[in-house]
Amino acid sequence: MIKNSFFRRAGHLGMIISLFFITQLYAVTTDQMTTALKTLYQEAVSFSKKVEGYPSDSKEKVAITRILNMLKQDAKKIRVLADTESSAKTQAEYKKMAEQWKKIRSFIQDMEKDLKQAESAAPKTPEDILREIEAYRRRIESLESRLDEMPVPVDxxxxxxxxxxxxxxxxxxxxxxxxxxxxxxxxxxxxxxxxxxxxxxxxxxxxxxxxxxxxxxxxxxxxxxxxxxxxxxxxxxxxxxxxxxxxxxxxxxxxRNVPARLNLAGLLMETGRIDSAQSLYEEVIQLNPSYPDAYEGLGRIAWQRGHNETAKTYYQKAITRNSRSPKLYLSLGQIYMDQKQYTYAIRHLEEVIRLDPDHTEARYLLGKAYWHTFDVARATVYWSQVYRRNNRAYNISFWLPAAYYVQAEILKNKDLFRESTRAFRNALDINPDSYHWISWGNYWLGKYYLSQNKPLLAETYYLNALETNPNLSEALIALGILKWEQSSPDEARKYWLQALKINPGNQEASAWLKMTQNNP
The missing domain is CATH 1.25.40.10 (Tetratricopeptide repeat domain)
Structure with missing residues (x-):
């Protein structure tokens, strides 16, 4: 009986070892892998029965439980890989499993030897037992470290x-x-x-x-x-x-899924189906009146259609429902910029910066808002921040030197020559090609001094702008308005006609000409 058992085990071991060597040379079939796995699994089960009476936290029981779980996972993996058994990737997986099974087989044999030695050993003294316990503990730790190197299935x-x-x-x-x-x-x-x-x-x-x-x-x-x-x-x-x-x-x-409706509405907006998007946003508000994204969508639609006041109302409703969204404040700030309500634009754009300090577009728009309110110092601060972040963004290499130039001229007219020189050098450091930004800066200085009730100085800067760029229609129209207010209608018309010669579609110049013809 013992002899037969020995030969049967030797046969099983030979099957696994031969499978390992075969995998190095030939393709392995799923049936071969399944047979070898069943054999190894039966040996693991056989060992688990020998330690059935051991405590659940004993080293032997914990180790064999882990092995059984690993083999079960290998069985699942073989079923998954069965459809592609001839592929190179599957063959590599099979070879990897065969190598792992050989290690597991050796591990089980080592644990069985330890069990047999414990069963056949003669009674020992307490000192012998303590020494063997320590040696056994070290042996188990060594075996566990080998087991830990193998892939462990996860829950x-x-x-x-x-x-x-x-x-x-x-x-x-x-x-x-x-x-x-x-x-x-x-x-x-x-x-x-x-x-x-x-x-x-x-x-x-x-x-x-x-x-x-x-x-x-x-x-x-x-x-x-x-x-x-x-x-x-x-x-x-x-x-x-x-x-x-x-x-x-x-x-x-x-x-009743609200996010899906919002996604659909956004998709319809992106593909130009505005009316359908509007209907979906309105449905969302009916389902959930506190949803800010629906009001934002309706605001965006109204803004695209040129209904700025309606758009503002929707964006304000969105903000009352989500006051932490920089995007909402930015959209509202942009509408106020379009309407030239710069004080309100500044209020909302500064909120964007508070919520998102890295928002470059808001800083650029804040620079423009302060520029239009003639607060050139603050415009320079915000535009210089944009320039440091991205010197190619928003045509900043034009706006920032123009702002520095305006600042330099205002300081010069206040006899602050050192500060003026520093500001002008800053402008040249950013953009030494002064043709465009100097002409625009002179035009803006004309507007600034006109707001300060200094028309002669304003006229000087308008003329300076035209010396640098004779085709600057904004300066021609501004000079025409100034001459009209100075009771020189013929000169005024000359400048407006010149602006129309440069740009025949200039509506502002046409409007002034029509008005003056009706009011000689």
């Missing part, structure tokens, strides 16, 4: 939580590492495919992100989050009809 839920935590922390390297491992063990888990789509989206690999979210939808077609992410990815790929279909699927699952 499905705990692995999900680890990946989700890494996604929230934007630790994309950890996300990729864990997903590579988890998807081998749980290829049927839609959440893991959803997280893979998030990873691919973060890498801007949108085709792969689309593939991952479609796999998540195949496994979980009634999950609204998956459809929403699919819509976002389709938009990134420019596939607007597919995105529209994805958001529509959410409404089929949940007709």
């Amino acid at each position: 499905r839920m705990s692995e999900r939580q680890r990946v989700e935590k890494a996604v929230k922390e934007k630790d994309w390297q950890t996300v990729k590492t864990r997903l590579d491992k988890a998807l081998l063990h749980y290829p049927d888990d839609p959440e893991l495919h959803y997280y893979l789509s998030l990873y691919m989206e973060a890498q801007k690999n949108y085709p792969s992100a689309r593939d991952a979210i479609l796999e998540a939808l195949r496994l979980g077609p009634r999950n609204a989050r998956y459809w929403s992410k699919a819509g976002d990815i389709y938009q990134q790929l420019g596939l607007y009809e597919q995105a529209f279909g994805a958001y529509a699927e959410i409404l089929l699952l949940d007709p």
Whole structure:
């Protein structure tokens, strides 16, 4: 009986060893892998029965439990890989498993030897027992370290939580590492495919992100989050009809879903279907009157249609429902800029900076708002901040030197020559090509001194602007207005006619000419 048992074990061992050597030379079939795994699994079960009476936290029982779990996971993996057994990738996985099984077989044999030695040993003194316990502890630690080197299957839920935590922390390297491992063990888990789509989206690999979210939808077609992410990815790929279909699927699952309606409305806006977008935003307000994004959307539509007062009302309603959104304050500030209500524009644009200190566009617009209120010092401060962040943004290499030049001339006229020279050098350091910004700066100085009730000085700067750039129609119109107010209608008309010669479609010059013809 013992002899037969020995030969049977030797045969099993030979099967595993031969499988290992065969994998180095020939393709392995799934049937061969399954047979070898069943043999090894039976040996593990046999050992587990020998330690059945051991405490649950004993080293032997913990080790064999881990081995049994690993083999069960290998069985799942073989079923997944069965359809592609002839591919190079699957053959590599099979070879890797065969090598691992050989180590497990050796590990089980070592534990069996320890059990037999413990059973056949003669009674020992307490000192001998203590020494053997210590040696046994070291042996178990050595065996455990070998076991720890092998890939250990993970619990499905705990692995999900680890990946989700890494996604929230934007630790994309950890996300990729864990997903590579988890998807081998749980290829049927839609959440893991959803997280893979998030990873691919973060890498801007949108085709792969689309593939991952479609796999998540195949496994979980009634999950609204998956459809929403699919819509976002389709938009990134420019596939607007597919995105529209994805958001529509959410409404089929949940007709009262507000975010899906907002996504659909935004998509309709992007594709030029404004009336349909407006209807969806109004539906959202009916479903949830406190939703700020719907008011923002209606404000954007009103602004596009030139209904600025209506747009302001909607944006103000959005802000009362979400006072932490820089985008809302920026939009409202831009409308006030369009309406030349610069004091209100400044109030809202400064709120953008408070909420988002790195917002470059708000700083540029604040510079323009202060420029139009003749607070050139503050305009210079904001534009210099834009210049430091991006010296190519918003034509800043024109506006900032113009502001420094205006500042330099105002300081010079106050006899502050050192400060004036410094400001002019700052202008030249930024843009030594002075043709355009000096002419515009002179025109603006004319406007500034006219606001200070100094018409002679204003006229001087208007003429300086035309010396630098004779085609500056703004300066020609301003000189015409100044001459009209000085009761010189013929000179005024001469300047307006010159402006029309440069730009025949100049409505301001045409309007002044018509008015003066009716009022000689």
